[in-house]
Amino acid sequence: MVGKRLRIAVMSLAMGLWSVMAWANYSWNFPTPATPIATDTLHVHNKFMIIAMIIFFVVLGIMIFSIFNHRKDKGFKAATFTGPSTAKQVIWTLAPFALLLYIDFILMGIPAYHSVVMMEDTKNGADMVLKVTGMQWRWQYEYMDGYAKGIKFVSNLATPQDQIDNKAPKGEHYLLEVDEPVILPVNKKVRVILTSNDVIHTWWVPQFGVARDAIPGFLRETWVKIEQPGTYRGQCKELCGKGHGFMPVVVNAVSEDEFKKWADAKRAELATASAGADKTWSKEDLISHGKEVYEKNCAVCHQLDGKGVPPAFPPLAGSKVINGPIFDKDGKLIANSHLDRVLNGKNVMPAWKALLNDVDIASVVTYERNSFGNTMGDMLQPAQVKALR
Numbered sequence: 573m574v575g576k577r578l579r580i581a582v583m584s585l586a587m588g589l590w591s592v593m594a595w596a597n598y599s600w601n602f603p604t605p606a607t608p609i610a611t612d613t614l615h616v617h618n619k620f621m622i623i624a625m626i627i628f629f630v631v632l633g634i635m636i637f638s639i640f641n642h643r644k645d646k647g648f649k650a651a652t653f654t655g656p657s658t659a660k661q662v663i664w665t666l667a668p669f670a671l672l673l674y675i676d677f678i679l680m681g682i683p684a685y686h687s688v689v690m691m692e693d694t695k696n697g698a699d700m701v702l703k704v705t706g707m708q709w710r711w712q713y714e715y716m717d718g719y720a721k722g723i724k725f726v727s728n729l730a731t732p733q734d735q736i737d738n739k740a741p742k743g744e745h746y747l748l749e750v751d752e753p754v755i756l757p758v759n760k761k762v763r764v765i766l767t768s769n770d771v772i773h774t775w776w777v778p779q780f781g782v783a784r785d786a787i788p789g790f791l792r793e794t795w796v797k798i799e800q801p802g803t804y805r806g807q808c809k810e811l812c813g814k815g816h817g818f819m820p821v822v823v824n825a826v827s828e829d830e831f832k833k834w835a836d837a838k839r840a841e842l843a844t845a846s847a848g849a850d851k852t853w854s855k856e857d858l859i860s861h862g863k864e865v866y867e868k869n870c871a872v873c874h875q876l877d878g879k880g881v882p883p884a885f886p887p888l889a890g891s892k893v894i895n896g897p898i899f900d901k902d903g904k905l906i907a908n909s910h911l912d913r914v915l916n917g918k919n920v921m922p923a924w925k926a927l928l929n930d931v932d933i934a935s936v937v938t939y940e941r942n943s944f945g946n947t948m949g950d951m952l953q954p955a956q957v958k959a960l961r
């Protein structure tokens with residue numbers, strides 16, 4: 573019996589130590605704050621923790637003192653009074669009450685109030701506005717004003733599928749890496765406006781001290797002022813479906829000069845991409861570009877092999893919609909055809925015309941019509957997509 577207990581004790585100790593070792597990578601407190609909000613909330617948290625600890629130890633101390641010193645065998649008897657009757661008793665009842673009110677409303681209340689007011693103050697002194705749209709399962713960023721005005725792109729998970737499937741060792745930023753991070757200048761107050769295309773998501777970067785829901789049909793806002801250049805990583809923090817764990821947030825904070833350089837380069841890149849819609853593409857080029865677009869945007873639901881996850885995400889392999897015509901004999905887009913679904917979406921399928929350019933849409937449609945065993949053999953030119961806008 574003793575041997576068994578000893579074994580259990582040793583095993584528990586070993587498991588306890590192991591879990592401490594497993595936790596070694598995690599910090600016990602908040603991550604290093606990168607914005608005024610994060611600094612302020614960390615101070616509030618630390619202050620509250622200290623106050624709560626002091627109250628805890630004072631109360632515990634009085635309890636332990638009373639238990640040992642007011643024992644029955646020392647002749648103490650339980651009190652029998654029903655309420656404060658003497659002035660001394662009234663004071664001893666009101667004093668802790670007053671102390672708690674002071675702690676709650678002054679000592680803790682004022683800093684908490686200061687933090688909340690600061691968080692909600694999105695407009696005063698804002699240097700620029702960034703619109704963030706959450707959708708299953710990616711983020712779209714749009715610069716609403718300032719130097720980067722008009723730049724708009726989608727940020728997708730960049731972790732390779734092999735790492736997710738445990739076929740390859742996991743990288744340093746596993747599930748916290750994207751193809752296109754959002755770039756923000758340091759020391760600028762950025763007003764972040766949030767919304768969603770489908771369900772509720774939450775844009776969360778722990779080091780910014782900010783997590784705000786992106787709700788369909790609503791605009792909500794927050795702000796960040798990043799104090800140090802660097803890469804900041806976060807995640808969607810509202811369970812939003814199958815791909816919830818696969819829509820990280822990555823923010824690169826850079827100097828203002830670098831921000832301008834990036835905006836110029838990005839604008840040129842977007843212009844080249846939209847100019848691509850005016851030339852005639854070969855089928856091979858459409859298919860190879862379409863494969864990239866598919867793997868980034870479509871595979872999360874319809875799977876890499878096009879088999880989908882029915883019934884939520886229908887298979888593309890052998891699909892009637894894909895293996896059907898796109899245009900009628902007058903050259904008009906057929907409702908519920910392959911291209912109509914891609915452009916305008918259906919149910920949980922987003923309207924990709926808002927997210928992808930003409931080349932991307934023409935390529936991915938061509939790729940789907942000629943892959944996964946689909947043998948339509950036809951192709952769609954970016955110019956045809958452009959004409960439908």
Ligand SMILES: [Cu+2]
Nearest residue numbers: 808810812816
């Ligand atoms: Cu989510």
